[in-house]
Amino acid sequence: MDKIAVLGAGSWGTALSIVLADNGNKVHLWTHKQAQAEEINELHRNERYLDVDLPENIVGFSDLPKAITNVKAIVMVVPTKAIREVSQQLNSILDSRIPIIHASKGIEPGTLKRVSQMLGEELELYNAEDIVVLSGPSHAEEVALRHPTTVTVASLNKENAKVAQELFINEAFRVYTSTDVLGIELGGALKNIIAIGAGISDGLGYGDNAKAALMTRGLAEIARLGTKLGADPLSFLGLSGVGDLIVTCTSVHSRNWRAGNLLGKGHNLDEVLEEMGMVVEGVRTVKAAYQFAEEENVEMPITTGIYQVLFEHQKPKDVVEQLMSRSKREEMDDIAHLLYERYTN
Numbered sequence: 001m002d003k004i005a006v007l008g009a010g011s012w013g014t015a016l017s018i019v020l021a022d023n024g025n026k027v028h029l030w031t032h033k034q035a036q037a038e039e040i041n042e043l044h045r046n047e048r049y050l051d052v053d054l055p056e057n058i059v060g061f062s063d064l065p066k067a068i069t070n071v072k073a074i075v076m077v078v079p080t081k082a083i084r085e086v087s088q089q090l091n092s093i094l095d096s097r098i099p100i101i102h103a104s105k106g107i108e109p110g111t112l113k114r115v116s117q118m119l120g121e122e123l124e125l126y127n128a129e130d131i132v133v134l135s136g137p138s139h140a141e142e143v144a145l146r147h148p149t150t151v152t153v154a155s156l157n158k159e160n161a162k163v164a165q166e167l168f169i170n171e172a173f174r175v176y177t178s179t180d181v182l183g184i185e186l187g188g189a190l191k192n193i194i195a196i197g198a199g200i201s202d203g204l205g206y207g208d209n210a211k212a213a214l215m216t217r218g219l220a221e222i223a224r225l226g227t228k229l230g231a232d233p234l235s236f237l238g239l240s241g242v243g244d245l246i247v248t249c250t251s252v253h254s255r256n257w258r259a260g261n262l263l264g265k266g267h268n269l270d271e272v273l274e275e276m277g278m279v280v281e282g283v284r285t286v287k288a289a290y291q292f293a294e295e296e297n298v299e300m301p302i303t304t305g306i307y308q309v310l311f312e313h314q315k316p317k318d319v320v321e322q323l324m325s326r327s328k329r330e331e332m333d334d335i336a337h338l339l340y341e342r343y344t345n
């Protein structure tokens with residue numbers, strides 16, 4: 001039985017541990033809280049994060065050196081804001097280059113780094129190119145119930161992506177490979193912003209038309225930024241693009257959608273984050289995307305509107321009015337231009 005370490009015992013770390021345990025591995029699920037490790041070992045539960053019984057081959061650890069001893073691979077699933085801190089802790093104990101797969105969806109405000117870039121910067125033995133990202137439409141609650149789910153694993157090194165595919169794939173969890181790390185990471189991170197927007201729209205009482213508009217035009221601005229940064233535009237039509245956008249914008253499981261929904265109903269951001277009690281990645285990512293849009297001179301009106309609601313105390317209804325009264329334009333003008341530039345150069 002291979003040992004795999006999963007770092008981050010929230011809902012997604014726990015669900016991915018179940019997939020790995022179902023595949024016959026002994027999973028070392030690391031948490032920074034001792035009581036949580038004890039709950040996992042004594043009750044085979046992680047009650048605060050996921051309402052399922054855990055397989056007995058998932059073992060809780062609160063000691064990081066012990067958690068990674070003799071493991072074949074490390075899966076990193078802490079929130080984006082904790083990636084650097086946990087990587088720094090790993091540096092002093094990692095003595096060989098085992099595969100590292102991350103499943104976190106965010107971009108760091110200020111530096112505008114994606115998770116694989118942060119890992120490459122912090123981990124002394126690794127470059128960003130060594131890291132694999134796992135992303136796609138995958139609510140932890142459904143993965144834990146073994147409901148059919150599909151994700152993409154991407155690495156610049158195709159062999160690394162294949163190792164990750166082999167590790168996770170099973171009859172309920174289908175894994176595709178890609179080499180477009182940039183597109184896969186951007187798709188997974190930026191859809192959280194649009195999911196907040198979809199939640200706001202539903203909270204305001206708008207209907208399906210408004211949500212479909214947000215999703216479609218949201219995807220257009222994700223693709224616009226991603227293509228400008230060098231991602232493959234086709235990735236945004238894939239699992240980590242349109243797939244994750246659908247699942248996050250249309251589900252009550254999504255913390256980003258739920259946070260947006262409360263904002264749309266009139267709660268302020270502090271109240272909402274207090275109520276959620278779990279990570280809402282889109283809140284930090286919207287700061288990064290807003291900064292990206294300015295620096296890269298890319299139009300991202302929906303992202304800008306959500307930024308204004310979250311951080312500039314704009315009323316959601318006023319932002320909707322602002323979006324609906326923008327100057328007239330052709331639907332595909334800039335996307336067509338970007339695609340033309342990409343495929344003719």
Ligand SMILES: NC(=O)C1=CN([C@@H]2O[C@H](COP(=O)(O)OP(=O)(O)OC[C@H]3O[C@@H](n4cnc5c(N)ncnc54)[C@H](OP(=O)(O)O)[C@@H]3O)[C@@H](O)[C@H]2O)C=CC1
Nearest residue numbers: 009010011012013032077079082104105139140278279281
């Ligand atoms: N939930 C899902 O369905 C999916 C989530 N993701 C992504 O996975 C990532 C993790 O999300 P998720 O598991 O849902 O989040 P949760 O909020 O459910 O859990 C986050 C976990 O990380 C722990 N944590 C926070 N800071 C640190 C730290 N500095 N050191 C160690 N552990 C820490 C938290 O501990 P504590 O709260 O006890 O401090 C908690 O156990 C996010 O980037 C998310 O976007 C991706 C796909 C699906």
Ligand SMILES: O=C(CO)COP(=O)(O)O
Nearest residue numbers: 136137138139254255256
């Ligand atoms: O990324 C997810 C599903 O693919 C989970 O989204 P939330 O973080 O909004 O719950």
